[in-house]
Amino acid sequence: MSDHVHKDYTGAKFGMWLFLFTEVLLFGGLFLLYAVYLARYPQEFISAGKELNVWFGGGNTMVLLTSSLFVAISITALRRGAKRLCLGLLSGTIACAVIFMINKYFEWSAKIHHGIYPGSAHLKEMQPGEMVFFNLYYLTTGLHGLHVIIGALLLVWAMFLIKSDRVNADDFVILENAGLYWHLVDLIWIFVFPLYYLILH
């Protein structure tokens, strides 16, 4: 707008953190419902939870944690001027995101194949608590999957900016914020995984 171009790095990160709060609260609604319904239907949550495959969930947890590690290293790499290494690591993150979504696709397909999906006839024959569990499972992992896609797209955008040197060793706040968003995707999964796959076993 003018010649007063000044970049407020702290401000940019501050804004991103505020945005992450809103994401946590968005998922907070789903976690709240989980807590209330778990208290109401403990037995049925356990019997339904046993249907979920802990290996699918555990595998995806490893994939996401690895991807977050790649992002963290890529930021340091860019700050030290290692542009190619940074791009390589970010490609690794994108690859992890793709693996996560493929994994998710097979997991969901298996469930849907067994007739378990929102509104299905088979689901409606189950106990009330089991229906709630599976509906919540689809909504939570679905919303999380959407965030995986958004996060990956943000990182792809950051990669383009790095390639054309618009994001570089001196001006990397966009990569840092995209990385923060990716860590949020990771963080939410860290709570989804035990709640749905582990504690009910």
Added chain:
Amino acid sequence: MSEVTATASNDRGFFGEGNYPGIFGWIFSTDHKRIGLLYFWSVTIFFCVGVLLGLLLRLELFAPGETIMSAQSYNATFTLHGVIMIFLFIIPGIPAAFGNMIMPIQIGARDVSFPKLNLFSWYLYITGAVLAVTSLFTGGGPPDTGWTFYVPFSAQTSTNVSLAAIAVFILGFSSILTGLNFVTTIHRLRTKGMTWMRIPLFTWSLYATAWIQILATPVIGITVALLFAERVLGTGLFDPSQGGDPIMFQHLFWIYSHPAVYIMVLPGMGVISDIIPVFSRKPAFGYKAIVVSSIAIAFAGSLVWAHHMYTSGMSDMAVMIFSFLTFIVAIPSAIKVFNWLATMYQGSILLDPPLLYALSFILLFTIGGLTGLVLGAAAADVHVHDTYFVVGHFHFVMFGGTGMAFFAAMHYWLPKIYGRMYDKTVATVAWGVIMIGFLILYISMKVVGMQGMPRRYYDYVPEFTGLNQLATVGSWILAVGLILMFVNIFRGIFKGDPVEANPWGGACLEWQIPSPPPTENFGEEDPVVTHGPYDFKKAGIL
């Protein structure tokens, strides 16, 4: 800084130089003042539409039975009236319009922290508004659930609730981005000398509001998203036949929508806190108490949501706790009212239009707030729940509170922004007509509600005819007053006499720069603040 004063006639300020020709200079502009005016005109247009729908509702209630519309059209009309007034006028009204215009200037900044994001949130607002209007004419017809979208009805009705839910989600996103932008701006862009305890009270109220926008709005996002999923995918989280619980919808809805009441009213209180010292020529009494009470309202207001649900099915213990917490919110609100009165005490009061609207705020908000205590007390609430008493109550706090504050802000700051003054006599007459119409309309509602008339019916028993007709006549008087006010102020800002930099004698930064303000607000040098926002002596006004 006072030597930079210039008159509007020879300097068009930020109206002068757009980056693009014509309308594009506005809709692609990232200047906070231009975005503020985009919001101002959008919310004003939606306000007028909302008023028109309200007048139709009152006309239908002029006589028992079907007067001008069927039951279904009545349901759709009050839903639309509520959605437009709440989501398109009151919530963005003061923060997005006047907050954008004034807040960066008040803290000595040249713009907000994220100007492009600011423009983007206006686009989201318009997108949400267009979708909300589209939902009326597409799908199964206009939504008929009321603005609260309660399940199970909203999950089953064949009307176009799905699209309306998407619209609310997008409007919420817009509100979040504005809040995020404001919090970051107030933290990062205060000029030299603008310490936290020198921030004008209007900006303080926006700061508290912005936190609520950030922390509460995502919850309505997920709530309407779940409603959408329930309608489209059949996820049934609120459907008892699938193990869900409709009460959970109400909890999630009010976890946002009660704090949202403070998103609506806190900026209004900020406007009043800024106006009263200026027109009393006295520093704000209890500046720190007003600041703390804003934060306290934001905090305590987040803990009282279930007081909307006393009759929905909760344990007695929960009802008592929420009733108690509700009374607590009255304390910081009362702190503000007493501080305003103490500010005026022994001041040399100038009865200009902005102060008149500010005084109506105090009167009407106090009446609304006290009748709110009737509803906050669980025992009394059971008797008047879902009656016209509730309708009267929230029109007193929302229209009498936030609406009047919006008008006060218009009369206070639009001369600054446009550099021209309206006719003060006409503004005063319009204020009188509005007050008479307002009191007739909403007091009748409260009385008829006490007598037992339920809300949201297009019909009533003949015993209620007299008061309903009185209310409808009141709505006409109110409409006349509103037309008079808007015509006067719009004539004024386009054709009125030019005003100098400081027409009211304010001590905040926005009065130290020319009217209309130049692009980027301040000249070459950033301003340096040496005194508090209401220190009229040090500002050289007294």
